[in-house]
Amino acid sequence: MIIAGIDLGSTAIKLALVADGQLLWHKAAPTAPGQEKIADNLLTEGLAAVGRSGETVVRAVTGYGKHLLVGADRVIDELTANRLGVCKASDGRARSLINIGGQDVKVIRLSAKGQMTGFKMNDKCAAGCGRFFEVAARILDTEVGSFATLAANAAEAARINSTCAVFAESEIVSLMAQGVVKENIIAGLHQSVARRIAGLCAGGALEDDIYLDGGAAQNPGLVHALEDELCRDLHVLPLPQFTVAYGAAISAAMADSAAAKNSS
Amino acid sequence: MNEPSRQQRLTIKTQGEARQEYAAAADWLRQRPDYHQVFDYFLEIAGQAWTAAEVSERTGRPVVQHLCNQAPLEIFHAMGLQPLRLASGCCAVSRLAEAGLPALMCPMLRSAIGAQRVQAQASRVLARVIPTTCDWTVKFQELAVALPNDLQKNSSSPPVHLLELPHQRHSERGQARFQEELFLLIDFLEQKIGRRLTRSALLTSVNLYREAWAVLESLIALRRDGRLAAAWFAAICAAFLFDSIERWLTAAQTLVSYLQNQKVRPAARSVFLCGSPIIFPNLKLLRLIEEAKMYVAADELCASERLWPGGMAVDDRSVSGLIRALAGRYHRACQCPTFADNERRFNSVRAVGLPLKGIIYHVLKGCHPFDIESLTMERMAREANIPFIRIETEYSPEDARTILTRLEAFANIDHGASA
Numbered sequence: 001m002i003i004a005g006i007d008l009g010s011t012a013i014k015l016a017l018v019a020d021g022q023l024l025w026h027k028a029a030p031t032a033p034g035q036e037k038i039a040d041n042l043l044t045e046g047l048a049a050v051g052r053s054g055e056t057v058v059r060a061v062t063g064y065g066k067h068l069l070v071g072a073d074r075v076i077d078e079l080t081a082n083r084l085g086v087c088k089a090s091d092g093r094a095r096s097l098i099n100i101g102g103q104d105v106k107v108i109r110l111s112a113k114g115q116m117t118g119f120k121m122n123d124k125c126a127a128g129c130g131r132f133f134e135v136a137a138r139i140l141d142t143e144v145g146s147f148a149t150l151a152a153n154a155a156e157a158a159r160i161n162s163t164c165a166v167f168a169e170s171e172i173v174s175l176m177a178q179g180v181v182k183e184n185i186i187a188g189l190h191q192s193v194a195r196r197i198a199g200l201c202a203g204g205a206l207e208d209d210i211y212l213d214g215g216a217a218q219n220p221g222l223v224h225a226l227e228d229e230l231c232r233d234l235h236v237l238p239l240p241q242f243t244v245a246y247g248a249a250i251s252a253a254m255a256d257s258a259a260a261k262n263s264s
Numbered sequence: 265m266n267e268p269s270r271q272q273r274l275t276i277k278t279q280g281e282a283r284q285e286y287a288a289a290a291d292w293l294r295q296r297p298d299y300h301q302v303f304d305y306f307l308e309i310a311g312q313a314w315t316a317a318e319v320s321e322r323t324g325r326p327v328v329q330h331l332c333n334q335a336p337l338e339i340f341h342a343m344g345l346q347p348l349r350l351a352s353g354c355c356a357v358s359r360l361a362e363a364g365l366p367a368l369m370c371p372m373l374r375s376a377i378g379a380q381r382v383q384a385q386a387s388r389v390l391a392r393v394i395p396t397t398c399d400w401t402v403k404f405q406e407l408a409v410a411l412p413n414d415l416q417k418n419s420s421s422p423p424v425h426l427l428e429l430p431h432q433r434h435s436e437r438g439q440a441r442f443q444e445e446l447f448l449l450i451d452f453l454e455q456k457i458g459r460r461l462t463r464s465a466l467l468t469s470v471n472l473y474r475e476a477w478a479v480l481e482s483l484i485a486l487r488r489d490g491r492l493a494a495a496w497f498a499a500i501c502a503a504f505l506f507d508s509i510e511r512w513l514t515a516a517q518t519l520v521s522y523l524q525n526q527k528v529r530p531a532a533r534s535v536f537l538c539g540s541p542i543i544f545p546n547l548k549l550l551r552l553i554e555e556a557k558m559y560v561a562a563d564e565l566c567a568s569e570r571l572w573p574g575g576m577a578v579d580d581r582s583v584s585g586l587i588r589a590l591a592g593r594y595h596r597a598c599q600c601p602t603f604a605d606n607e608r609r610f611n612s613v614r615a616v617g618l619p620l621k622g623i624i625y626h627v628l629k630g631c632h633p634f635d636i637e638s639l640t641m642e643r644m645a646r647e648a649n650i651p652f653i654r655i656e657t658e659y660s661p662e663d664a665r666t667i668l669t670r671l672e673a674f675a676n677i678d679h680g681a682s683a
Contacts, residue, residue, distance in 0.1 A: 064665055064669070077556075077669065077672035077673060077675075077676060078669050078672075078673070079669070079672070079673035079676065080672075080673070080676050103666075104666060104669070106673075108673075111678065115678035116673065116676065116677045116678055117677065117678060118677065119670075119673050119674075119677065121666070121669070121670050121673075
């Protein structure tokens with residue numbers, strides 16, 4: 001049986017095709033109107049890519065848009081999907097995870113058995129989230145993908161006081177007007193976001209080993225800044241953007257397995 | 265005929281939006297599987313914003329507006345007055361108050377001030393009684409008069425009586441002062457109505473409210489065993505705040521009889537809801553808790569279960585004796601977070617005697633006393649190994665999805681697992 005884990009996030013729609021607990025295929029597309037159609041297209045593309053078009057697929061949906069997908073076989077809350085995905089992908093080593101999503105940051109504490117024992121989330125503003133980097137990238141006219149390289153070449157990180165996406169925008173414009181180079185601004189952005197996330201992790205929210213996921217975890221510059229701010233090492237899984245979609249699929253597989261046990 | 269000003273047009277538009285907001289909340293309740301016509305009275309009262317004039321006409325009594333839970337309702341009733349709570353859960357009317365008020369203001373009082381602006385009928389309020397609880401409440405009148413009614417030219421604010429609240433309820437001095445305050449309140453009301461409070465009227469009212477408190481206690485017991493959802497309880501409490509006690513009591517007694525014949529439905533994920541008030545039609549958090557598959561089995565919200573001041577012991581049936589007994593319930597037994605000595609509030613969570621999934625602590629942005637006490641409550645919860653989540657929000661629905669994500673995670677968290 002193929003399970004499609006679909007994470008309808010605020011900035012990207014991620015799809016992971018899973019069979020027998022193994023990830024077969026994955027892809028992301030930017031979130032746009034018509035999320036159901038985008039998810040369907042990803043699914044069709046994925047099934048064709050793995051040569052299993054026409055097979056019955058269980059659709060397990062999570063993310064902010066999870067209720068928008070009509071006819072989903074399973075709807076899973078984001079933190080459960082996230083926990084399962086990271087636990088499975090880390091072979092059960094994860095004891096804490098930090099997910100930097102498009103519009104929020106989640107810090108989840110896990111037991112040795114992978115159960116969620118506590119969590120923290122930022123409030124509704126997009127400060128310190130993926131969207132914040134997108135806003136900064138637009139102002140700096142630079143791809144987010146090149147942030148890490150540029151930050152590595154910074155002579156010194158610019159001080160960015162505001163983590164509010166709106167106020168930071170004017171602060172970045174002001175720094176550019178003062179002639180501060182892009183590299184220093186980006187390094188400053190990483191520090192600023194890392195400080196905010198570290199604030200959320202305060203008060204015993206983290207256990208070792210700590211895993212970082214979400215799209216922003218693909219930015220090594222941010223990972224280094226966060227390690228520096230937390231004074232801890234962070235692990236980043238190979239596909240950090242897909243752990244939630246993967247976890248949704250794992251959750252559906254577990255539910256089906258439990259249902260099969262009960263009926264036998 | 266003069267064209268309405270821009271402000272008047274906005275006010276009229278807001279009236280319509282407010283009506284829709286109330287109707288939407290009531291319709292949602294009507295469409296629930298646990299709806300029964302026995303709830304219709306509560307939906308009729310809770311499902312719209314009543315003006316003081318309408319309430320006065322419906323109840324046949326002059327209206328006294330009041331804030332908070334500390335002014336004994338029995339006193340108003342005994343003096344032939346209809347208490348009407350100055351409280352609103354309506355988001356739409358808040359915008360009428362936004363321009364002239366502090367940005368980070370208690371959403372409940374901002375909405376209450378906004379609601380005053382859309383009342384088109386001439387005010388028939390005899391007086392306002394304001395217990396000096398939180399800063400927002402103390403400054404309510406000052407803020408309210410800064411924003412005049414747009415639809416009633418030459419409207420004037422009713423006379424205000426500040427019921428001074430000693431913030432140490434366990435001290436004898438505080439209790440004596442509050443009794444004195446109640447006598448001053450009676451003096452004030454006697455001057456307004458032109459007659460004296462009689463012992464027999466007060467005793468009749470005390471006995472009537474005793475019946476009401478007994479019914480409220482029955483309803484609380486019914487929600488403990490899963491037979492009364494929190495959203496219904498909110499509608500029942502709104503009707504209590506905005507209608508005559510006699511009508512409410514009749515409808516509530518019928519409801520209790522109906523619910524007692526329903527099956528007990530023990531909820532797998534029962535939660536205790538604490539914090540800032542939730543007032544109809546602001547059902548946002550209650551709906552999200554249900555959506556996250558949890559059941560509010562108990563609360564200590566001041567416009568909900570805490571409306572019931574607790575059993576009253578009357579050993580002296582003179583006016584002074586009755587006032588002393590009322591003071592004991594409305595001051596010493598009150599768990600408002602504005603009190604300095606409030607251990608009882610934390611103990612009430614422990615005393616609920618239910619297997620709880622956890623405590624959901626609701627903080628309205630700008631509601632400082634509940635915000636401050638959330639820290640103590642969280643610490644207490646940790647010590648007692650009770651899971652705790654703090655939800656800070658306002659009336660606007662824009663953060664609903666984020667809150668739902670957190671509540672779903674809270675519902676699924678494994679609190680038994682060792683971290």
